[in-house]
Amino acid sequence: MASRRRTLLKVIILGDSGVGKTSLMNQYVNKKFSNQYKATIGADFLTKEVQFEDRLFTLQIWDTAGQERFQSLGVAFYRGADCCVLVYDVNSMKSFDNLNNWREEFLIQASPSDPDNFPFVLLGNKVDVDGGNSRVVSEKKAKAWCASKGNIPYFETSAKDGINVEEAFQCIVKNALKNEPEEELYMPDTVDVVGGNRGQGSSGCC
Amino acid sequence: RDEGAATSSRTHLVAEFKAALERKVVDLAELRRLACQGVPDDPAVRPVVWKQLLLGYLPMDHALWAYELEKKRSQYSAFKDELLVNPSEVTRRMEMTISKRKEHNSEGTGFLPRAEIVQDEHPLSLGKTSVWNQHFQESETVEQIDRDVKRTHPEMQFFNGGSSDALSNQESLKRILTIFAKLNPGIRYVQGMNEVLAPLYYVFKNDPDQSNSASAESDAFFCFVEVLSGFRDNFCKQLDNSVVGIRSTISKLSQLLKRHDEELWRHLEV
Numbered sequence: 001m002a003s004r005r006r007t008l009l010k011v012i013i014l015g016d017s018g019v020g021k022t023s024l025m026n027q028y029v030n031k032k033f034s035n036q037y038k039a040t041i042g043a044d045f046l047t048k049e050v051q052f053e054d055r056l057f058t059l060q061i062w063d064t065a066g067q068e069r070f071q072s073l074g075v076a077f078y079r080g081a082d083c084c085v086l087v088y089d090v091n092s093m094k095s096f097d098n099l100n101n102w103r104e105e106f107l108i109q110a111s112p113s114d115p116d117n118f119p120f121v122l123l124g125n126k127v128d129v130d131g132g133n134s135r136v137v138s139e140k141k142a143k144a145w146c147a148s149k150g151n152i153p154y155f156e157t158s159a160k161d162g163i164n165v166e167e168a169f170q171c172i173v174k175n176a177l178k179n180e181p182e183e184e185l186y187m188p189d190t191v192d193v194v195g196g197n198r199g200q201g202s203s204g205c206c
Numbered sequence: 207r208d209e210g211a212a213t214s215s216r217t218h219l220v221a222e223f224k225a226a227l228e229r230k231v232v233d234l235a236e237l238r239r240l241a242c243q244g245v246p247d248d249p250a251v252r253p254v255v256w257k258q259l260l261l262g263y264l265p266m267d268h269a270l271w272a273y274e275l276e277k278k279r280s281q282y283s284a285f286k287d288e289l290l291v292n293p294s295e296v297t298r299r300m301e302m303t304i305s306k307r308k309e310h311n312s313e314g315t316g317f318l319p320r321a322e323i324v325q326d327e328h329p330l331s332l333g334k335t336s337v338w339n340q341h342f343q344e345s346e347t348v349e350q351i352d353r354d355v356k357r358t359h360p361e362m363q364f365f366n367g368g369s370s371d372a373l374s375n376q377e378s379l380k381r382i383l384t385i386f387a388k389l390n391p392g393i394r395y396v397q398g399m400n401e402v403l404a405p406l407y408y409v410f411k412n413d414p415d416q417s418n419s420a421s422a423e424s425d426a427f428f429c430f431v432e433v434l435s436g437f438r439d440n441f442c443k444q445l446d447n448s449v450v451g452i453r454s455t456i457s458k459l460s461q462l463l464k465r466h467d468e469e470l471w472r473h474l475e476v
Contacts (some may be wrong), residue, residue: 017350017353017354017397018353035360036357036360036361037357037360038357038358038359038360038401039353039354039357039397039398039400040397041397041398041401065397066397067350067396067397069396069397069441069443070397072443072446073446073452073453073456
């Protein structure tokens with residue numbers, strides 16, 4: 001084995017309560033939409049096998065509770081994330097205004113080695129609602145925000161109708177790989193002094 | 207045959223519970239002993255056992271039940287009147303009191319009574335104590351409650367599906383959670399409380415006794431408060447870093463897990 005390629009990609013979904021985080025994750029992983037999701041308490045995750053440029057990955061998607069109260073508690077799982085997906089509801093200005101808080105909170109809690117270049121992807125969800133008539137955040141406004149944060153990729157999605165969900169997650173995978181440390185590809189076989197098999201998911205640069 | 211045996215032991219258990227509940231003064235130790243095997247899902251048993259034994263809402267002495275329930279239910283009704291009125295109504299009531307007083311004062315003085323804006327009680331007021339300011343702060347909580355109540359047990363017709371009963375049950379859950387949030391400003395509403403409340407309300411609402419079923423909302427409110435009182439500090443953000451807060455509770459759980467299943471504990475910690 002010449003290289004220890006990373007096969008696990010960890011993605012965290014953040015955003016206000018009720019913007020559709022659970023629905024987006026389920027639409028992508030299970031190709032299903034339901035009105036019957038309960039509010040997410042704490043955090044939950046799903047995994048999906050994905051292929052990207054001839055490599056196979058296990059995508060581990062972490063869905064989180066939207067209420068602020070949960071932020072100060074279980075955020076240990078932010079650490080080691082390869083990409084952070086921010087979600088807002090295009091019909092709710094407040095959910096858009098809170099994006100700054102979510103982004104900053106993530107950077108503080110996850111403390112990535114290169115915060116300025118950490119990959120985020122923004123999703124404006126629920127574009128199907130009311131045929132777009134109740135929309136309050138324009139695409140232009142969302143794109144301007146993305147530009148101001150170092151050109152964050154942006155998608156307008158409907159978890160309900162499956163619009164742009166596949167495309168968005170393709171982009172998420174691509175961006176999650178962006179910060180894959182080069183040297184990792186040339187890492188020689190190592191002796192695991194800890195003794196336990198920690199699995200490939202915990203390989204990293206720390 | 208096993209099924210028959212199970213049914214007969216369940217019937218026997220229900221009968222034991224009923225006998226225990228029919229005593230003039232309920233023997234709490236006896237009821238607890240019975241309950242540790244589970245309280246059967248019998249509409250004549252479960253609501254009263256929950257209210258009484260587990261939550262101390264009903265007194266042990268039957269003779270006091272009617273009085274106690276009456277007292278609590280009217281207290282809840284007062285909470286609704288006091289806490290669920292909208293700010294316009296509060297302002298209107300204040301103005302009425304003031305104008306009444308004015309009318310009274312102006313008698314015989316020759317001054318014409320005129321309408322007066324209650325100081326600081328208007329939507330643009332910046333005063334911290336203004337009912338409108340409180341209203342805007344609370345509206346976020348109310349919106350969160352609304353979102354979560356709509357997705358509480360979505361698979362059950364009782365809570366969901368658009369029937370008028372389901373809608374009225376949702377309204378009850380919303381009122382209970384809103385009143386609790388207003389009475390407990392340090393805690394307000396935390397996602398998941400809806401899941402704690404729902405089974406209480408469901409069981410009380412399905413009580414075959416008409417008057418109990420009609421008061422399910424108020425009974426569920428007080429029992430919900432009782433349930434939460436055991437771990438309310440975990441909900442309070444200001445206590446997160448104290449020995450009674452949620453972080454400390456989580457680390458106790460982690461220590462317990464470590465003691466009983468170190469391998470799983472290590473897996474979760476890494």
